[in-house]
Amino acid sequence: MTDALLVLVETINDYLPILDGCGLGRIVAPTPASRAEAIQLHGERIRAVLTRGPLGLYAEEIEALPNLQIICVIGAGYEHVDLQAARKRGITVTNGAGVNASAVADHAMALLLALVRNIPNADAGVRRGEWSKVMRPSLAGKRLGILGLGAVGLAIAKRAALGFDMTVSYHNRQPRSDVSYSYSASALALAGASDFLVLATPGGAATAQLIDKAVLQALGCEGFLVNIGRGSVVATADLIEALQQRQIAGAALDVFDDEPSVPDELKALSNVVLTPHVAGLSPESTRATVQMVADNLAAFYAGKPVLTPVPMSG
Template structure:
């Protein structure tokens, strides 16, 4: 018997035939209205849900989906999936850890370069017919700090160290002894020691506002912030205040608290670079993400361990 997958994501359509060709029946529900309708209409048919961190799956939805057995989250973050409800039902949850690490790390470095070298401002100025040869900081040799040293953090560290001769430090809950980088036991101590702070840790209650006013103050007036993880990790109000006051030099952000809404305060600032949560999006990442989902589904329904389980 074929299994039915409710697809809530909207970014991997080109590669969903990988699932269909493997015999899975897909129900697409990419808007809040179609999602509610699909869950109500097909509650007894849905065996699996494909979602992403910000879209999640609520306790009420899990309760309604009486035949649900597995939730597959694309990307590393799963902050809006109700893990307690999944655990209570014995539902397996997987994520896409590592599947898009390369593109996200590429985007982090692109944001970093654009921010420090003033690329967007220089482009806009040149298009206006101006010739403003602004002196911008070098990137090579800077001290880089990374909050979160998972697959994405490691990919960023590798690019920074090998490509730009940067010294790399990091903060995580515990030291990664197998990694050659310097560990700090708090975000504040890390921020004090670096020129650029990159956020690469998952979202959720455990990391909410991990980067607050005190961490930004420690980063200092010559310091830069790059966030390609989750907006919730950074206190946005404190960040805006720091950027306005010049307490930090600038920020590059790919994630926001209420997407797709971007705070006007951030858009009005000249020391920000903003992109619409696209760090993990590339044809290669989409293909690899769906391929990982397929491998997890195949393993699960064969009674084998899934590849990337989320601890419930």
């Protein structure tokens, strides 16, 4: 039987032919049921897995794939891939950090504009026959804080500083020596120095609920939050309370704790803009991310170093 690549990602079907050169047959299993069935029926054949950070690959699944050699993650985050289980088996893990940065940055700015300028509510009002003119802030001259200045954060910073004349500051695990943006020593300090706070950091234990009640209070009643990173970065209950009590002015969210489930409390709020984790989706970025997977697989099976290895130390 043909060795196989198990594809768990649900949004790349049109680009799967890019992977044909890797020499593996494809098993496409984008739902929990089809995923479990594929692992049960074809576990012996599966040599590679293609997944996303929120979809992950868990220890019990890795154990059920005795011939698994490589796990390829589309996008930067790999928070639900069990790296310890992969490391014990000597399985290579790669990601696609930075490949879809332009699309994500575009979406972050679109969310920020829609939120601050109240576009969804204005549109809905006109459709209802209303003609309500509400004064809203502009972006020019405002302070933008970015949590996570990787490829996506840098792309957002460039758009904000050069396109909207905003002052940019950021918080990272370490300051960057290659940028002129102001560094904040913590998420709390960043929020206090920001009118708009954009979350562009990966998920995982290191960033879990980093944005909590204290950070939201520091952002303040005129501050806006945009999250295109991971839902886990925000303490959702604290965010809902802050929005309900107008402790912050509003939030725009593309990511959530338990996708595709979104809390009803968020849906009920007029000061929230919601999108279904689509920031990284564009024809250009999707093609590029799948091509990165193909390039990593080609390098791996040619006995060469993969292009974007996930650190496996620890």
